Amino acid sequence: MPPLRVLFLGDVVGEPGLVALARVPALARDLGADLVVANGENAAQGLGITAKAARQMRDAGVAVVTTGNHVWHKPEFAAEIDQVPWVIRPANYPPGVPGRGWLGVEVRGVPVAVVNLAGRVFMAPLDCPFRAADQVLGELPPSTRVVLVDFHAEATSEKRALGCYLDGRVTAVLGTHTHVPTADAQVLPGGTGFMTDVGMTGPVDSVIGVPGDRAVGRFLTQMPRRLGVARGGATVCGVLVEADPGTGRCLGLRRVEEPPRGSSVP
Numbered sequence: 001m002p003p004l005r006v007l008f009l010g011d012v013v014g015e016p017g018l019v020a021l022a023r024v025p026a027l028a029r030d031l032g033a034d035l036v037v038a039n040g041e042n043a044a045q046g047l048g049i050t051a052k053a054a055r056q057m058r059d060a061g062v063a064v065v066t067t068g069n070h071v072w073h074k075p076e077f078a079a080e081i082d083q084v085p086w087v088i089r090p091a092n093y094p095p096g097v098p099g100r101g102w103l104g105v106e107v108r109g110v111p112v113a114v115v116n117l118a119g120r121v122f123m124a125p126l127d128c129p130f131r132a133a134d135q136v137l138g139e140l141p142p143s144t145r146v147v148l149v150d151f152h153a154e155a156t157s158e159k160r161a162l163g164c165y166l167d168g169r170v171t172a173v174l175g176t177h178t179h180v181p182t183a184d185a186q187v188l189p190g191g192t193g194f195m196t197d198v199g200m201t202g203p204v205d206s207v208i209g210v211p212g213d214r215a216v217g218r219f220l221t222q223m224p225r226r227l228g229v230a231r232g233g234a235t236v237c238g239v240l241v242e243a244d245p246g247t248g249r250c251l252g253l254r255r256v257e258e259p260p261r262g263s264s265v266p
Contacts, residue, residue: 001108001110001245001246003242003243003244003245003251004034004035004107004108004110004112004146004242004243004244004245005031005032005033005034005035005240005241005242005243006033006034006035006036006037006112006146006148006172006240006241006243007024007027007028007031007033007035007036007037007238007239007240007241007256008036008037008038008148008150008172008174008198008238008239008240008241009024009036009037009038009039009062009198009201009236009237009238009256010038010039010176010179010181010197010198010199010200010201010237010238011039011040011041011042011068011176011177011179011200011201011202011209012038012039012040012042012043012057012201012202013042013043013046013179013200013201013202013203013208013209013229013234014042014043014044014045014046014202014203014209014229015045015229016202016203016229016230016231016232016233016234017042017043017200017201017202017203017209017234018043018053018056018057018060019234020201020202020234020235020236021038021056021057021060021061021062021201021236022060023236023258024036024060024061024062024236025060025061027236027256027258028061031240031256033240034107034108035063035064035105035107035112036061036062036063037062037063037064037065037066037114037148037150038057038062038064038065038066038201038238039065039066039067039068039150039152039176040053040054040057040062040065040066040067040087041066041067041068041069041070041071041073041152042070042202042209043056043057044073044074045228045229046209046210046227046228046229047070047073048070048071048072048073048074048077049065049067049070049071049073049074049077049087050074050076050077050080051077051080051081051083051084054084054086054087055084058084058086062086063086063105064086064088064103064105064114065084065086065087065088066087066088066114066116066150066152066176067087067088067089067090067116067152068090068116068118068150068152068176068177069090069118069123069124069152069177071089071090071099078098079098081098081099082098082099085103086103087099088100088101088102088103088114088116089101089116090116090117090118090126090129090132090152091115091116091117091129091132091133091135091136092117092118092126092127092128092129092131092132093118093126093127094126094127101115101116101117101132101136102114102115102116102136102139102140104140104141104144107146108245110146110245111141111143111144111145111146112144112146112147112148113140113144113146113147113148114147114148114150115133115136115147115148115149115150115170116149116150116152117129117132117133117149117150117151117152117153117162118151118152118153119151119152119153119154119155119158119159119177120153120158121153121154121155121157121158122154122155123153123154129151129153129158129162130161130162130165133149133162133165133166133170137169137170145171145245145246145247145248146171146243146245146248147169147170147171147248148170148171148172148174148241149162149166149170149172149173149174150174150176151163151173151174151175151176152175152176152177153175153177154177154178156175156182156196159173159175159196159197160194160196163188163192163194164188166192167188167189167190167191167192167194168188168189168190168191168192169190169192170192170248171192171193171241171243171248171249171250172192172193172194172195172241172243172250172253173192173193173194174193174194174195174198174239174241175195175196175197175198176197176198177197178197178208179197179199179200179202179208179209180197180199180200180208181195181197181198181199181200181237181255181257182195182196182197184196185239185253185254185255186253187250187251187252187253191247191249191250192249192250193239193241193250193252193253195239195253195255198237198238198239198255199237199238199255199257200235200237201234201235201236201237201238202229202230202234202235203229203230203231203232203233203234204232204233204234204235205230205232205233206229206230206232207230209229209230210227210228210229210230211227211228211229211230211231212230214226214227214228215227235257235258235259236256236257236258237256237257237258238255238256238257239253239254239255239256240253240254240256241253
């Protein structure tokens with residue numbers, strides 16, 4: 001059986017990011033992607049997610065939407081999450097929190113699991129993501145070999161440590177949250193693909209999605225102010241993962257950025 005290809009996209013930021021997703025179906029066809037996954041925790045006005053935004057992502061061809069520390073920023077989403085079952089939240093939230101931390105889908109007859117975890121370093125103190133990963137892996141059916149992990153975390157050390165911890169047990173550990181793509185895409189010794197952060201699907205002319213002048217103003221004054229979402233063209237940023245359907249091992253991964261940075265952005 002040929003390799004399974006998954007296009008995994010970084011944090012979709014606001015309306016520019018949602019608009020940019022219109023390019024995803026053609027991009028997925030060009031890359032031969034069998035499945036598209038994207039982080040959507042900033043899809044609703046740049047902070048949080050709603051059922052409406054989740055449906056917009058689904059309509060653009062995103063099969064599974066992951067989230068992170070801003071998943072509940074829009075309070076109504078706690079009641080909405082079960083209405084959009086393709087959206088997951090970090091599995092290391094305490095028991096009793098709405099939603100679920102992983103989702104199984106079938107792609108070309110191959111069972112695939114997408115797992116969501118959130119970091120704790122410089123972030124809200126959730127339950128341990130390492131132990132939560134162990135618990136989720138124990139829940140997966142034995143037939144599920146292809147497992148993708150979205151680790152939504154701030155610290156590069158914590159992301160790398162989880163990659164090492166899960167090496168050989170999952171197909172890929174892919175970082176989100178910082179909105180800046182890193183240059184360390186690789187296959188770890190045990191066969192797990194890893195990248196510290198896959199970047200952002202959102203406005204290029206910005207400070208991680210925020211208008212530059214507003215971000216600068218906050219740094220200069222240390223005063224609270226509404227940041228909002230930058231306007232202008234957006235890039236679709238992520239990674240393409242190739243997986244062995246039988247073993248779940250990562251055969252390769254490479255950065256995806258459309259259009260490439262430095263070129264004209266629609």
